[in-house]
Amino acid sequence: RKEVEQDPGPFNVPEGATVAFNCTYSNSASQSFFWYRQDCRKEPKLLMSVYSSGNEDGRFTAQLNRASQYISLLIRDSKLSDSATYLCVVNMKAGSYQKVTFGTGTKLQVIP
Amino acid sequence: ETGVTQTPRHLVMGMTNKKSLKCEQHLGHNAMYWYKQSAKKPLELMFVYSLEERVENNSVPSRFSPECPNSSHLFLHLHTLQPEDSALYLCASSQGGVGGAFFGQGTRLTVV
Numbered sequence: 001r002k003e004v005e006q007d008p009g010p011f012n013v014p015e016g017a018t019v020a021f022n023c024t025y026s027n028s029a030s031q032s033f034f035w036y037r038q039d040c041r042k043e044p045k046l047l048m049s050v051y052s053s054g055n056e057d058g059r060f061t062a063q064l065n066r067a068s069q070y071i072s073l074l075i076r077d078s079k080l081s082d083s084a085t086y087l088c089v090v091n092m093k094a095g096s097y098q099k100v101t102f103g104t105g106t107k108l109q110v111i112p
Numbered sequence: 113e114t115g116v117t118q119t120p121r122h123l124v125m126g127m128t129n130k131k132s133l134k135c136e137q138h139l140g141h142n143a144m145y146w147y148k149q150s151a152k153k154p155l156e157l158m159f160v161y162s163l164e165e166r167v168e169n170n171s172v173p174s175r176f177s178p179e180c181p182n183s184s185h186l187f188l189h190l191h192t193l194q195p196e197d198s199a200l201y202l203c204a205s206s207q208g209g210v211g212g213a214f215f216g217q218g219t220r221l222t223v224v
Binding site for chain 1: 160211215217
């Protein structure tokens with residue numbers, strides 16, 4: 001089983017739609033969780049942290065379910081500029097650094 | 113702008129050449145990472161340095177040689193590469209067990 005699993009997509013959605021991405025992780029000792037966004041041929045950029053209490057930033061809402069080892073990202077009112085690959089990231093503290101594990105990413109294409 | 117800068121942004125090298133990739137972080141982080149991303153593939157972790165010591169080496173061929181002279185700088189020395197080593201090489205940094213990892217813009221390497 002992969003450490004972090006995501007549906008690769010692509011998710012093709014019309015502008016204005018709501019879309020949800022899911023991610024599961026295998027190591028219950030994982031400590032911190034993030035969503036990154038990666039545009040084509042660019043570096044990944046930190047989108048938001050994920051907490052059990054939920055985290056909302058404008059049109060984006062992230063949620064962590066520790067019991068189910070499941071992370072979600074909800075995008076409301078999709079814009080064309082939201083088209084990108086969304087990476088689920090799971091961190092575990094390993095001594096003085098973080099062991100950072102990336103999912104394979106979910107590709108989103110927002111269609112006019 | 114991201115706090116992590118990589119040079120060069122683009123590099124074309126022959127299989128017999130020796131070159132080095134440079135990464136510098138201005139965030140005061142104590143861990144630095146090298147990742148490889150081949151076309152349409154997920155991020156592959158290559159090396160992790162924490163407090164200037166290599167703490168992870170993920171079965172990377174010896175033709176890739178990392179160096180971390182201090183906590184702000186990370187190099188990847190390249191020699192006798194193969195065409196399949198052509199990829200986007202990304203550097204990242206993080207601070208201990210908190211926050212996410214921040215990426216440089218990457219070096220797009222082509223081996224001819």
